[in-house]
Amino acid sequence: MPSIPLPKDLRINAARFLADFEALAAIGSTQDGGVNRPALSEAHLQSRVWFRERAERAGLVVSVDGAGSHFARLACGQNPERSLLLGSHLDSVPMGGRFDGALGVAAALEVLETVREAGLHLPVDLEAVDFTDEEGTLVGLLGSAALANHLQPAEIQNPRGGRQRLLDGLQRAGLSEAGLFQAGRDPASLAGYLELHIEQGPRLERKGIPVGVVTAIVGIVSYRLVFEGRANHAGTTPMDERCDAGLGAAGFMLAARQLVVQSFPECVVNVGALKLEPGAFNIVPGRAELALEFRSADQQTLDQLQQALLALAEREARAAGLSVTVVFLGRHEPAPMHPAMRQAIGRAAADLGLVTLDLPSGAGHDGQSLANLCPTGMIFIPSQAGISHSPHEFSAWHDCVNGVNLLLQAALNFNP
Ligand SMILES: [Zn+2]
Structure with a gap:
C-alpha cells in the first residue's frame, strides 16, 4: 500500500499544471506567442468559462461576486467560515504575455486540487480567485478593490479606460454598476491572501535566485x-x-x-x-x-x-x-506584506531547498487591495530579461513549477 505523504512532502502534479497553463495561453492567443485578454473582453470571458469548468472538474465549488471575480472553494477547513485566498488575474494588458496573472490563477487551482487529492484537513478552507480587471484596461484592481470595499464611485464615473468601455464590458459579462458596490466581503471571512506572480523585472534573474519574497508593493x-x-x-x-x-x-x-x-x-x-x-x-x-x-x-x-x-x-x-x-x-499607498505570510513563504522555501531574495514589487497588484483586510503575501519567480507586459514575457518552466510548489507549501505553512 502506498504510504500517505506528509504535508511537507506533498508536491503538485506538474504535468497537469502544464496542461492548464497551456490551455489558458491558447485563449486569446496572439501570433507572436502572447495573449490579448483585456478585462471583460470576449477572450477574457472565455478564460473565465475555462476557470469555471476546470474548477468544477476538480470538485471545487465556484461562485462569482458582483464585480465578476471568480472564486473556486475547497471545503477542507476545520473552520468553514474562513478561507485562505490564493490567486491572481486572468485579464491581460492589450497584447500582453501568457504568464502575467494566468500563472497565479492556474497555480491556485493546482494547489487546491493537490490538497483535495491528498485529503488534507486544514484550519480554514482554500479558495482560488481570479480577480476582475487587475491590469487597469477598465479601472485597475477593480475586482480586489470591490471585494475590499475600497471602490470609489468617482473611479467608476471617470475610469481610466473610459466610461463607455467599462459599461460595455459590464454588459458583456452580465454585470452591473450597482453590483460592483455589492461585492464587498466580510473581512472576518478572510484568513489571508497569497499570490504567485512573475517578477516582471530583472533582479531575480540577474542574481540567479529562483524565488522572490515580496516585502511590500510600491x-x-x-x-x-x-x-x-x-x-x-x-x-x-x-x-x-x-x-x-x-x-x-x-x-x-x-x-x-x-x-x-x-x-x-x-x-x-x-x-x-x-x-x-x-x-x-x-x-x-x-x-x-x-x-x-x-x-x-x-x-x-x-x-x-x-x-x-x-x-x-x-x-x-x-x-x-x-x-x-x-x-x-x-x-x-505602499502596502507592506504581512510578516506571518513572509515567514510562511520563507519556511516553505527552506524546506524546498529554494534560495530566496526579499524584494519590493515595483508593479501594482491586487494584494494592495487585500493588505488592509487580511495577512497578505506575494511570491515572485524570475522573468527572463525582466520583460513583461509583452508577448516576449517568459519564465522558465522549472521556475514556474518551483513557484507552484512553494505556493502549496506556504499555504500549508501559514497559520491563520
Ligand atoms: Zn499581473
Whole structure:
C-alpha cells in the first residue's frame, strides 16, 4: 500500500499544471506567442468559462461576486467560515504575455486540487480567485478593490479606460454598476491572501535566485503638471526673450531623473506623456502639460519624494520664467506584506531547498487591495530579461513549477 505523504512532502502534479497553463495561453492567443485578454473582453470571458469548468472538474465549488471575480472553494477547513485566498488575474494588458496573472490563477487551482487529492484537513478552507480587471484596461484592481470595499464611485464615473468601455464590458459579462458596490466581503471571512506572480523585472534573474519574497508593493502617486509661458513667433523672438513652456518641462524631466538617481535610489519617477501647445514648428510653446508618476515601497520616502519633485517643478518653472500648476490625480499607498505570510513563504522555501531574495514589487497588484483586510503575501519567480507586459514575457518552466510548489507549501505553512 502506498504510504500517505506528509504535508511537507506533498508536491503538485506538474504535468497537469502544464496542461492548464497551456490551455489558458491558447485563449486569446496572439501570433507572436502572447495573449490579448483585456478585462471583460470576449477572450477574457472565455478564460473565465475555462476557470469555471476546470474548477468544477476538480470538485471545487465556484461562485462569482458582483464585480465578476471568480472564486473556486475547497471545503477542507476545520473552520468553514474562513478561507485562505490564493490567486491572481486572468485579464491581460492589450497584447500582453501568457504568464502575467494566468500563472497565479492556474497555480491556485493546482494547489487546491493537490490538497483535495491528498485529503488534507486544514484550519480554514482554500479558495482560488481570479480577480476582475487587475491590469487597469477598465479601472485597475477593480475586482480586489470591490471585494475590499475600497471602490470609489468617482473611479467608476471617470475610469481610466473610459466610461463607455467599462459599461460595455459590464454588459458583456452580465454585470452591473450597482453590483460592483455589492461585492464587498466580510473581512472576518478572510484568513489571508497569497499570490504567485512573475517578477516582471530583472533582479531575480540577474542574481540567479529562483524565488522572490515580496516585502511590500510600491505606493504610486500621480500628478499633472502644467507649465505656462508665452506662445510667440519662433523666428522673430530672440532666444533670450522667450518664455518657453517646453523648456520648463524638459528641464523638469531631466532634473527629476537626476534627483531620483542621486537622492532616492529605491524609487522611480516617470514622465509618461508630454503635450506642448499650441504645438507647431514655428511657435514657441506657451503651455506644456506633463503626466508625472512616481513610486516608493516606503510611505515616508514617498512623502519626501513628492515634496522634492513638486519643489523641483517650482524651481524649474522660475528658472525658465514660467508659472506651474500642479494637479493631484491620485495616490495608492505602499502596502507592506504581512510578516506571518513572509515567514510562511520563507519556511516553505527552506524546506524546498529554494534560495530566496526579499524584494519590493515595483508593479501594482491586487494584494494592495487585500493588505488592509487580511495577512497578505506575494511570491515572485524570475522573468527572463525582466520583460513583461509583452508577448516576449517568459519564465522558465522549472521556475514556474518551483513557484507552484512553494505556493502549496506556504499555504500549508501559514497559520491563520
Ligand atoms: Zn499581473
